[in-house]
Amino acid sequence: MRILVVEDEPRLLRTLAKALREEGYAVDTAESGDEGLYKAQTYDYDAIVLDIMLPRLDGWQVLERLRRAKATPVLMLTARDATQDRVRGLDTGADDYLVKPFDLSELLARLRAVIRRAAGQAASRIQLGDVVVDTRARTVTRAGQPVALTAREYAILEYLALHRGQVVSRTALYEHLFDETDDTLSNLVDVHVFNIRKKLGHDLITTRRGLGYCIEA
């Protein structure tokens, strides 16, 4: 999962990015509204964490301009907690709203929820035959037995599971799993998929030659 964090307080931005990376997300950051808007329009993020009080373009303006082109899930982050601010945020197109100061665990849970909803999955547990992906605990079980996956392997499996029934290209997988600072080779995706098949069975992920990977619905 690749996430964009737009926040003008540098310490909060750094800490958030660090915490999200530790959760297995690929994280891009922006310190101003126009930089955030540019990145949000350029890449397909799985979710955007957007502060409202931003220099140059504020959060409302970024959201409004982004919504003209994209439906990326947006979690608004602000110190304003008046009901009218929340209503305005949700009406402008935000998917959720979190008031500062917030609990990190709540932010992570809401982020998981908006990503899940955007992918059309309501439950936090995804059943794929005898394999169960628990997006809340970030664990995978096969026939009730826990299976140990690396963070990258889990991320690929979760992405494919959330988009089951769709063919996901290597480039898309790469874009959603590695942030802008990563310059690993794209064939790493194939290595990870090979490892997942080894642990969870060969039929779980099918390869569509020339198109990408897919988990059948």
Place this chain on the structure above:
Amino acid sequence: MFLHSIRWRWLLWLAFLLVCVLSGFGFTVFQLQRLNLLGQIDQQLERRVAALSRALRAVPPVDPGRGWPRADGPPALPPPDPSLKLLPAPGRGWPEPFRPSSRRDARPWEARWEQRQVRLPPDVAELFDESRTNGFYYAIWSRGGTMLRRSTNCPATIQRPQRQPDTLTRIRTRGMLREAFHFTELGDCVLAGRSMAEDLDGLRRFVWWLLAAGGAVLAIGLGGGWWLTTHAIRPVEQISAAARRIAEGNLAERIAGADADNELGRLVAVLNSTFARLEAAFDQQKQFTADASHELRTPIAVLITEAQAALARPRTAAEYRETIEACLATAQQMRRLTDSLLDLARLDAGPATLNRQPVDLAALAGDCIQQVRPLAARRNIHIESELRSAPCCGDPDRLTQLITNLLTNAIHYNQDGGTVCVSTRPDGAGVRLTVSDTGQGIAPEDLPHIFDRFYRADKSRARAEGRFGLGLAICKAVVQAHGGTIQVSSAPGQGSTFEVWLPGSPGT
């Protein structure tokens, strides 16, 4: 209960005044009517008494044969009544009493006088309508008290009036009877009377009419008063209702009717301007509180996120150290912010919180320049100063804060290698401090706001350097608490100049 209502009190007063005026008026009218009635009756009675008196005096029947009164008839002129206090005409005296020539003794004559026949000429008799019980009646007594004649309708209870010492006509009232009487010079008494029963009935009816008319006027007056008070009270009630709604929290509401050019219109205008100022003050306070809470929420969010992220999994000592350092820096940022907020709150409380003493602004400015020199040197900024002794009366700590804020601003917004000019000098009744820089200047749209709390012209850079937008607000608060003025002029791209004027002594 309803006595607490102005309307009811007005109405009660109105009713009281109306009743006073109406009863005074009614009593006067009643009295005039009564006196008029009595006057008319008395006039009629007096006329009849006079006629009776004339008729009585013409009585002496003359003996046609002798030219004197007949010996058996009543004598003509008896001596004047001795009880009469009549003054004799000068030089003449009263005529000798008539004595009959036959020299009979006085007793039979007096007896005859007492028993003489009195007849009334027809023109006098027709003045008394004897057939009517309530009509005019008369009675005539001779000197000795013998009733000589009385009309048939004369009440049986009639008595001769008390003897009077003169011959004036007098009026008396016996029950419902009004009587006029008169003693002639010879001591005879004539009386004319009349029953007043009908007249008093009429007067009573008149009183009822008066009461009815007075009641009607009172009712109309009170109705008019009700209408008037309703119209007079309605704007007051509207004002009070609107004021209540405003007091309940709807500060944006205004009272209608401020355009009326009367007492209420002026009151409404005053109230509305008061509410407008209240609303502005509330809005300012609300904005300040929102800004302050926003500025405090962000570092708290940093603290919580840092701590929760650090606690989420085991860390190395270096990572913990990094987290604690970040928390410390954030806490210090919060301390600077709360210090600034506290300064503002103290300055807002007024000049009483100042520790005023005689200070030389030039000396303070010199100290401040020494303090900020390292900061300026880091960006190769040159500080020029022209400090002329400028004695004034102020709080040295606050004034140092003011000058330091202006200097750090001038350095912060300057370009590398630029210049900051500081000057102090006496000016009029006070002292003047000028700080100018050669920086980027202030955009015209920002100029009116730079002294506002939490206002930042350049939002992006400001946050990153831990500035809250309170520095110039504190400067303004310091200057205002000292009773001075602060002004800014700026040309974008050429720099800004801040001018502070402070009074020389607290009173000026």
